[in-house]
Amino acid sequence: MSGIQLEAGEKVRVDLTSPLTSLTFPFLELILITGLCWMGIGYLDRPDLATTIPTDLRNAVVVIWLLLVTWRFILPLARSRRRRFMVTDRRVLVRAGTFKARTDSIPLRQIHHVDRRRNRIALALGGFDRPLHFKDVPKAKKAAAVINQSIGPARYS
Template identity: 40%
Template sequence: MSGGMVPVPGEHVLVDVRAPLREMVFPFLEMIAATGVLWIIIGWFDATDAGRYGVGPLHLPPEWRNGFVLLWVVLVVWRFVVPLLRKRRRRMIVTDRRIIFRADGFRSRPRSLAMSAVTWAEKERGGLAVYLRDSDLPVYYGGLPKIRKIARMINDPLA
């Protein structure tokens, strides 16, 4: 555990969840499509006759092939690896004393909510709604797995 997401001594962790991997389906499919298209182009560059200068049917310089390989690497990092790392930073820890939540993103900081201020928690619109004593509006946490289990642990920590 790192970056303020560490329970203090004496706290008992009830739930510790991260963002689900199902949020990476479309970036994964996008990566597969980019890989297919770009490696078809790179294969076309590799279809050269031995002994001729350049690659491919148009006899382009070999640096063009390397440029497409670099383009593929940049696309995979930009459209898959960075979103994966950003989303996997989303995390929620429920202890017997507080709720600690960190949103996705590299600059996000953990937020803490005392369990003594919580009156009720429930699944609402695909996310977790936590109702507080001093507010009419709930605090909403979206994009978490096992929302019903988290709500049950917040409402009845002994369950």
């Protein structure tokens, strides 16, 4: 579970991460970047330019391509795979998509109300004036239903 530790006897009810469809635009950028960079490399490799253009220029274009692919595709892929929203029988665990993000644990007994709007979930917690908002939660309707089922009837403080 890479960084998320469950307590003894704790059961996972919902475990969600970003869907691969969230990488549609980064994938299209990958295709565009690869096409443009390698067309440039093909142009630099022409036989009539082989003597006038240094090979360091071609290698620089390859390095630029690699950096762009890493920045525009590989990093978003890694971030989307790290994002996590998990509901167990005792608590809600949330981890952002950044590399140094810590996992937040919210006990179910502190949750008074769950609200969902599209792919956002708002948790009303005891002791907080405002609800905690989590955006871009995949299958937010299912997650909100499981949390509502877990906390039982609406509790008011």
